[in-house]
Amino acid sequence: MQTNLADFIRDTPAGRVADAILRKCVHCGFCTATCPTYQLLGDELDGPRGRIYQIKEVLEGVPPTRAIQQHLDRCLTCRACETTCPSGVEYAHLLDIGRHEVDARVPRPLAERAKRWALARVLPERKRFAAALRLARMGKGVLPDSLAGKIPAPQEAGPRPAAQHARRWWRLEGCVQPELKPAIDAAAERVFDRLGISLEAAPGAGCCGAIEWHLDEQERARARARRNIDAWWPAIESGEVEGILITASGCAAQVRDYGFWLAEDPLYADRAAQVAQRARDVSEVLAAESASLEALLLAQPTPRGAVAFHAPCSLQHGLKVRGVVERLLARAGYTLVPVRDAHLCCGSAGTYSLLQAELAEALKRNKLAALTEHAPARIASANIGCITHLEQGANVPVQHWIELLDEALRT
Numbered sequence: 201m202q203t204n205l206a207d208f209i210r211d212t213p214a215g216r217v218a219d220a221i222l223r224k225c226v227h228c229g230f231c232t233a234t235c236p237t238y239q240l241l242g243d244e245l246d247g248p249r250g251r252i253y254q255i256k257e258v259l260e261g262v263p264p265t266r267a268i269q270q271h272l273d274r275c276l277t278c279r280a281c282e283t284t285c286p287s288g289v290e291y292a293h294l295l296d297i298g299r300h301e302v303d304a305r306v307p308r309p310l311a312e313r314a315k316r317w318a319l320a321r322v323l324p325e326r327k328r329f330a331a332a333l334r335l336a337r338m339g340k341g342v343l344p345d346s347l348a349g350k351i352p353a354p355q356e357a358g359p360r361p362a363a364q365h366a367r368r369w370w371r372l373e374g375c376v377q378p379e380l381k382p383a384i385d386a387a388a389e390r391v392f393d394r395l396g397i398s399l400e401a402a403p404g405a406g407c408c409g410a411i412e413w414h415l416d417e418q419e420r421a422r423a424r425a426r427r428n429i430d431a432w433w434p435a436i437e438s439g440e441v442e443g444i445l446i447t448a449s450g451c452a453a454q455v456r457d458y459g460f461w462l463a464e465d466p467l468y469a470d471r472a473a474q475v476a477q478r479a480r481d482v483s484e485v486l487a488a489e490s491a492s493l494e495a496l497l498l499a500q501p502t503p504r505g506a507v508a509f510h511a512p513c514s515l516q517h518g519l520k521v522r523g524v525v526e527r528l529l530a531r532a533g534y535t536l537v538p539v540r541d542a543h544l545c546c547g548s549a550g551t552y553s554l555l556q557a558e559l560a561e562a563l564k565r566n567k568l569a570a571l572t573e574h575a576p577a578r579i580a581s582a583n584i585g586c587i588t589h590l591e592q593g594a595n596v597p598v599q600h601w602i603e604l605l606d607e608a609l610r611t
Contacts, residue, residue, distance in 0.1 A: 201222050201223055201224075201225040201226070201227065201252075201256070202223075203219050203222045203223060203256065203259075203260070204260055205218070205219055205259050205260055206259065206260055206261035208261075209259055209301065213463070213464050214297045214300070214301075215259070217293060217294075217297065218255075218259055218294055218297045218298075221289060221290050221291075221293060221294045222252070222255075222256055222259075222294070224287045224288055224289045224290075225249075225252055225287060225289050226286075226287050227249065228286065228287075229249050230284050230285060230286060231247065231248035231249055231280075231281035231284050231285055231289075231291070232244070232247040232248065232249055232250075233284070234280045234281060234283070234284045234543060234544075235247045235248055235280065235281055236276060236278060236280070236544050236545045236547075236563055237274050237275065237276065237559065238250075239544075240559060240562055240563070241274075245271045246271055246274050246275075248275075248281035248291055250271070251271060251272060251275060251295065251298070252289075252291070252294065254268050254271060254272070254298070255272070255294060255295070255297070255298030258298060258301055258302060259297075259298070259301065263305070264301070264302040264305050264306050265306065266306055268302055268306075269302050269303070269306045269308070272295065272298060272299050272302060273299075273555070273556065274556060274559065275295055276513070276545050276547070276549040276552055276563075277292055277295060277414060277549060277550075278513035278517060278544075278545040278549065279291065279292050279513060279514075279517035279518050280513065280517050280543055280544070280545070282517055283516070283517045283520075283543065292518075293460065296413070296418075299416055300416055300418060303416045315554075315555070316415050316551075316555070319411065319415060319551050319554065319555075320411060320412050320415045320417045320420065323375060323376055323407075323411050323551070324375045324406070324407035324409070324411050324412055324424065325375065325407070326373075326374075326375050326376075326378065326379065326406060326407070329375060329376055329379055330379045333351075333379055333380075336351045337351055337353075337354070349592050350588075350592060352380055352381075352588060352591075355380070355381055355382055355383055356382075356383065357382035357383050357385070357386040358383055358386045358387070358390075359386070359390070360386050360389050360390075361389055361390060361393035361398075363398040363399075363400050364398060365393070365396050365397055365398040367396060367397045367398065367442065368397070368398045368399075368400060368435075368440060368441045368442065369392070369397060369398070369399050369400075369441055369442050369443055369444070369445040369485065370399075370400060370401070370402045370405070370432050370435065370436075370441050370443070370444045370445065371385060371388070371389070371399040371400060371401050371444075371445050371446075371447070372401075372405065372408065372428075372444055372445070372446040372447075372448075372451055372452075372455070373385075373401040373402075373405060373406060374406070374407060374408065374446075374448060374451055374584075375406060375407035375411070376584060377447070377448055377584040380584060380588060381584060381587065381588075381600065383603060384447050384448075384584070384600040384602060384603060385399075385447055387600070387602045387603045387605075387606035387607075388445070388447050388482055388602045388606075390606050390609075390610075391486070391602060391605055391606050391609060392445075392485075394496055394609060395489055395492050395493065395496070396492075397489075399445060400441075402431040402432050402435070403431065404427060404430065404431035405427070405428045405431035405432060406424070406427070406428070407424055408424070408425075408428070408446075408451040408454045408455050409421035409422070409424040409425050409428075409454060409461075410450060410451060410453075410454040410550060411550060411551060412424065413454065413461075414550050414551065415551060421461070422461055422462060422465075425455075425458050425461055425462060425468075425472065426462070426465075426468055428455070428458075428475075429458065429468060429471050429472060429475050432444055432475060433471055433475070436474070436475065436478060442478075443478035443479065443480055443485075444475065444478055444479045444480065445480055445482055445485050446479060446480065446481055446482065447481075447482045447600065447602060448582075448583050448584045448585075449481050449512045449514040449515035449518070449519060449521075449582045449583045450512065450514040450518075450550065450583045450584070450585055452479060452480065452481040452514070452515075452518075452519060453514040453515075453518030453519050455475065455476065455479040456476050456479050456518075456519065457476065458472040458473075458475055458476045458479075459472045459473035459475075459476040459477075460476075481515065481519055481521055481582070482582075482602055483515070483521055483524045483525050483528065483582065483601075484519075484521060484524065486528060486605075487524050487527075487528070493528075493531075494531065496609055497531050497532055497533075497608065497609070502533055502608075502611070503533050503535075504532065504533040504534045504535070504604075504608060505534065505535070505576075505577035505578065506534070506535045506536075506537050506574070506575070506576045506577050506578075507529060507534045507535065507536055507537070507576050507577065507578050507579070507580050507604065508536075508537050508539055508571040508572065508574070508576040508578075508579050508580070509525060509526055509529065509536060509539065509579075509580050509581070509601065510539070510542075510546060510567065510571055510579060510580070510581040510586055510590065511525070511542060511581075511582070512546075512581060512582050512583035512585075512586045513545050513549070514583055515582050515583065516542075516543065517543075525580075525582060525601050528601070528605060529580065529601060529604060529605065532604065532605050532608035532609075533608060534604060534608070537573075537574035537575075537576050538574060539570050539571055539573075540570045540573065541566075541570055542570075544563070544566070544567065544570075545563055545567075546563060546564055546567040546586050546589055546590055547559065547560035547561065547562070547563030547564045547567065547589060548560065548564075548583075548585035548586045548588070548589035548590075549585070550585060553585075553589050560589070564589060564590065564592070564593055565593065567590065568590060568593050568594055571590070571594075572594070572595065572596065576596060577596060578596055578597045578598070578599060578604070579594055579596055579597070579598045579599075580598075580599055580600065580601040580604055581598065581599075581600065581601065582600065582601055584600075587599070587600060
């Protein structure tokens with residue numbers, strides 16, 4: 201694709217990145233076939249190729265409009281288009297640049313601005329989110345069913361092993377997951393304890409920054425990334441820990457992008473790149489420990505129930521991890537049922553289900569129909585957003601797959 205970027209962005213870091221990405225696009229349209237929003241809406245402007253054209257126009261100097269802003273907002277950033285693209289177009293990075301430039305020039309309606317501002321200041325802050333969640337649970341009885349159904353009941357974490365092993369990994373604590381589903385990280389700690397590995401949360405580390413980044417609060421997200429790097433770096437540099445293990449695939453995909461986020465920061469660029477290289481989804485770490493895990497699972501040969509696995513977009517498209525979780529669950533005795541259109545998004549996508557509720561609900565209905573088609577006893581996934589989104593309409597339990605593996609090792 202030929203480009204002629206406008207003076208305001210041509211010689212900037214963002215402009216150089218955008219120009220390189222745009223020049224890779226060959227207009228083939230393969231991405232359109234796998235785009236969830238295009239499949240729902242049938243509008244070229246709500247597919248990757250159409251959004252690329254709109255971003256290109258804005259970067260070449262065409263004044264952005266509210267309509268363009270809305271077309272970009274409707275993108276899930278699921279990155280299925282990147283998996284499909286034969287030319288290696290890094291669409292998600294281009295979208296972030298396009299959204300940032302459009303938002304700088306197109307004011308949002310007041311109610312929309314207020315909602316986005318609140319989400320960016322409550323969800324990433326664990327104490328604030330915990331307080332908001334407690335209030336929501338207290339008032340659940342007077343809320344409309346549409347809102348009450350989104351508030352999960354409190355969950356017990358279960359026993360957590362003491363950190364006692366020579367082998368150690370930092371575990372990303374995150375923001376909403378410890379409050380919504382504390383059993384996920386507790387299950388991971390128990391699984392790795394059996395493998396002789398301790399998982400520990402680094403003091404001072406917190407939210408990965410994904411929520412703020414996707415709400416175009418990019419500097420707040422970068423500041424959060426720097427705090428996490430500062431918290432993790434001493435033990436990484438000294439070799440005390442092997443890396444950063446992350447149980448939410450969406451967070452893992454974001455931490456893996458820290459090198460890109462901070463590439464222009466002379467104080468953090470090198471450390472950010474190294475941290476990104478050391479960040480792993482929990483499935484990647486367990487796959488590397490497969491021999492030890494196999495030995496434990498051989499002592500637990502009991503066949504288990506049927507499970508439908510929903511591969512989050514961040515896992516299969518963002519991290520490019522495919523088939524790993526399914527193999528781990530199969531080794532643990534679970535029967536994996538087939539899931540049609542497994543590449544499609546469930547509609548959670550961070551804050552998307554709150555900001556684009558109608559589209560998110562349609563995607564959830566389609567995904568649940570596909571997941572339950574072969575009557576599984578449970579649905580498993582790998583990201584907190586997907587789990588909480590799907591369980592609101594599922595007629596079977598929805599859990600993180602590490603909880604199923606922990607269960608297999610305990611019984």
